Structures are given as structure tokens and as C-alpha cells.
Amino acid sequence: MVKTTSRMVRAEGGRMDGDENGAHEARLSIRVGNAKIDLRGTEQVVTAEILKLRADEQWSSALKKVRDRREMAFEAAREAARTSGMPERGSAFRSLVDTCRLKKKPDMILAAIHYLREVEGQVDSPPRELKQLFVDAGHNAEEVEKWNISLYLNRLRDQGRLEYSEAQPDKNRFMILTNEGRAHLDSRAQ
Secondary structure: OEEEEEEEEOOHHHOOOOOOOOOOEEEEEEEEOOEEEEEEEEHHHHHHHHHHHHHOHHHHHHHHHHHHHHHHHHHHHHHHHHHOOOOOHHHHHHHHHHHOOOOOHHHHHHHHHHHHHHHOOOOOOOHHHHHHHHHHOOOOHHHHHHOOHHHHHHHHHHOOOEEOOOOOOOOHHHOEEOHHHHHHHHHHHO
């Protein structure tokens, strides 16, 4: 469990007892598992301490714990989906690729964007998410890691098969299929 608290404490009239400069007390409290960071003092003192902590191993260790817990939660969710009989996303995507007889990487990446947007309802799919989808579908993880997804996305955009979404212009991770992109996938499925 991660608990973060941050607040400014002000005394009547903007000054605290014993504070001649009218500075306000700042407090930052972070708790990750058994590790606890509790900083108090003026805003400048707390900011300076935060900068020191960020370079400290305790801070790095706390962030690693948060990342590890997050990954464990994702893995537990994936395992629950597998055991509950829900179709695994990898096999569903593999079925799409097989049905459309897609062999070329650009075509498969176009299908991956289509799958993530239309089937899973995702609007944000960075290259690592696309790569994970291919690994889930049974592609060799080492080979997929070598793929330059951004290059393929830019080429598909140049071909008119992908475009930036209106909400996030100039961000590859938010690209959507154009009508031409959909037509291209449809032509492969026949």
C-alpha cells in the first residue's frame, strides 16, 4: 500500500508561532510498505530534503516497490482472466492476424492498433503495449523487442492508413486507423 500526504499548515494571520519571517510549514509524508518518509519544515527545507532523498537508495527502493507491486497486480489480473475462461487477448489478436492472413510487420501493426482501439477500447497504446500484444499472441519476445514500432507507425501514417487523433495531435501512441487503413485490413480478410 502506498500512502502519500502533503499539506501546507498556516497559522492565524499567515504566521506560525515562533516564525519571524511568516514562512509556512510544509509537510510531506510518504509510506511504502515498511519504509516511511516524513519531512517537515519550511517549503524550502522540505524541497531541499526531497532533492536529497531522490538521490538516496531509500527513494529508489520505494519506487521499485511501487513498480513491483503494480506489475504483480497486472499479472494477477491476467492470471485471473486466463483461469476464468475469458479468451486471452493474445489468442484473440492472433486469430485476427490469421484470419486476415497478415504476414508483413506494417500490416500486423495496423491490425494491432485496430485491435487495441476497437476490441479493447484503448486510446493510448505506446510501442511497448503493441510489442506486448505481439508477445501475447505468440511471437518471439526477443524478435519483437527489436522491432522499431515508431518507424512503422510513421510509415503507416505517411501511407494514409493511420492518423493522429484530434485529442492528441503529433503523438504516435494515440494514432487511429483511417478509412483507408480499415479498407486495407478488410481487403486482407477476403
